[in-house]
Amino acid sequence: MKIVFCDRDGVINRDSADYIKNWSEFEFLPGSLEALALLKSAGFQVIVVTNQSIIGRGMATPEILADTHARMSEAVRKAGGEILDILHCPHVPEDGCPCRKPRPGMLLAARDRHGIDLSRAVMIGDSVKDMDAASRAGLGQAFLVRTGNGGAAPASARKKGVRVDRVFDDLLAAARFLVKGDG
Numbered sequence: 195m196k197i198v199f200c201d202r203d204g205v206i207n208r209d210s211a212d213y214i215k216n217w218s219e220f221e222f223l224p225g226s227l228e229a230l231a232l233l234k235s236a237g238f239q240v241i242v243v244t245n246q247s248i249i250g251r252g253m254a255t256p257e258i259l260a261d262t263h264a265r266m267s268e269a270v271r272k273a274g275g276e277i278l279d280i281l282h283c284p285h286v287p288e289d290g291c292p293c294r295k296p297r298p299g300m301l302l303a304a305r306d307r308h309g310i311d312l313s314r315a316v317m318i319g320d321s322v323k324d325m326d327a328a329s330r331a332g333l334g335q336a337f338l339v340r341t342g343n344g345g346a347a348p349a350s351a352r353k354k355g356v357r358v359d360r361v362f363d364d365l366l367a368a369a370r371f372l373v374k375g376d377g
């Protein structure tokens with residue numbers, strides 16, 4: 195099983211400083227639907243792992259988030275892709291939960307749920323937190339994309355000593371690399 199863990203905001207969809215609180219604010223980034231379809235066609239399975247403190251902040255209910263994710267998954271399916279699972283952290287940083295990235299809790303939970311060999315899995319994210327969570331969970335590779343927060347992230351990761359294996363312009367470029375590299 196070839197697993198790609200994928201952050202949501204800033205990788206699949208456009209991020210916002212005001213958060214993405216519901217489906218009307220959700221906008222796929224250019225190429226992301228194509229990227230997810232490409233990954234599926236090459237036998238990769240995609241699991242989304244996303245910090246969603248909008249719930250802990252009272253800006254959205256779990257039901258609204260579930261609705262957003264159902265619609266996202268349906269749009270991905272219609273475009274030929276597939277999201278195997280979506281794990282989210284509903285907490286705020288002050289909660290000190292084990293699941294909010296950069297902590298590895300969601301990756302470990304996905305491992306237990308799906309029997310994943312994390313050492314062969316890949317993380318694609320737009321922030322240092324994604325890369326840090328990947329390292330802490332022992333993922334095989336951590337790819338940073340320049341969309342979302344990703345413009346400043348490579349320098350920030352270097353400064354913080356967080357491992358980044360490769361940097362791509364966007365999810366589609368990362369997907370093309372994975373598909374080509376895997377043959």
Ligand SMILES: [Mg+2]
Binds near residue numbers: 203205
């Ligand atoms: Mg992000």
Ligand SMILES: [Zn+2]
Binds near residue numbers: 285291293
């Ligand atoms: Zn959490």
